[in-house]
Amino acid sequence: MSATADILIVDDDASLRAALGDYLSGAGYAVRTADGGAAMDARLAEALPDLVVLDVMMPGEDGLSICRRLQGRAPVLMLSAMGETTDRIVGLEVGAADYLPKPFEPRELLARIRAVLRRPVLGEETAVRALAFEGWRLEVEARRLTDPAGASVELTGGEFALLLTFVRSAGRILSRDQILENTHGPLAENFDRAVDLAVSRLRRKLERPGQAALIETVRGAGYRFRAAVRR
Incomplete structure (x- = not known):
């Protein structure tokens, strides 16, 4: 995966969206943002991202529901202030590629993004159907x-x-x-x-x-x- 991978940040916190957008842009990624599920759907209609950074706790449709909808379309890295083991299990069970509890260091987020993007795309890793x-x-x-x-x-x-x-x-x-x-x-x-x-x-x-x-x-x-x- 190249450093120009397209990352879509979905979070209702405008300040966090801006901060993460600036940080990831500075790391060489193309970044788009959305404040919730409806705005995300509009971004997906433009082009599918290489990775979605998705907040769990949002008004309206929550991140778990959105993650279920994204299965098979783009890998998801979930962010949540809920750090309990059961919350992480639920996030991974609905198909998230990784789960990072808030608060987090931007460098850790970047490392996890790079790790997810390095994973083989399903179908590229094996010819077995x-x-x-x-x-x-x-x-x-x-x-x-x-x-x-x-x-x-x-x-x-x-x-x-x-x-x-x-x-x-x-x-x-x-x-x-x-x-x-x-x-x-x-x-x-x-x-x-x-x-x-x-x-x-x-x-x-x-x-x-x-x-x-x-x-x-x-x-x-x-x-x-x-x-x-x-x-």
Whole structure:
């Protein structure tokens, strides 16, 4: 990703928008701003950005709802004054690429932006279109999962990233740190509870009568996807 990447800042705080816009412009990025969901939609109609920096707490449509709408269109780095673990989990579960609590140092924001922009674009990182395991089918580009009966299973952005990480590492033990790095980048903060809750939710969606658990817990080490995967 070049230094001329287009960043869209969506925040209802005019002073923060201006400050971040000046700082990121000074770092070499093309910056556009919006004060909420409606203004953001107008900017998206002009051109899709390479990254959206999105505030959670806004009047009208909040950042979590906006993040859900942006899935598959642009990566999202969420900003929020809410720093509790559960709030961060929700942000990542709705598809955010990263989550940064306020207040933050501008240099940390810049580092996280650069990390997100360095990640491969889905479809560029692999030519594999679908992965199959024990009757399940995961369509990578379409971001669609179907169970052995052919029924579609809805996944959040975070659940899709987590499942894709497991499927691509089938048979290997993944530590919580490795899971965080693969799903949210090397700057993701290590909070074990977030990983455990995310794995628990994904397990429930993968449960089927008569089928052994696809994700096993390896005590003291992490998790392992036990099914064989066909490409």
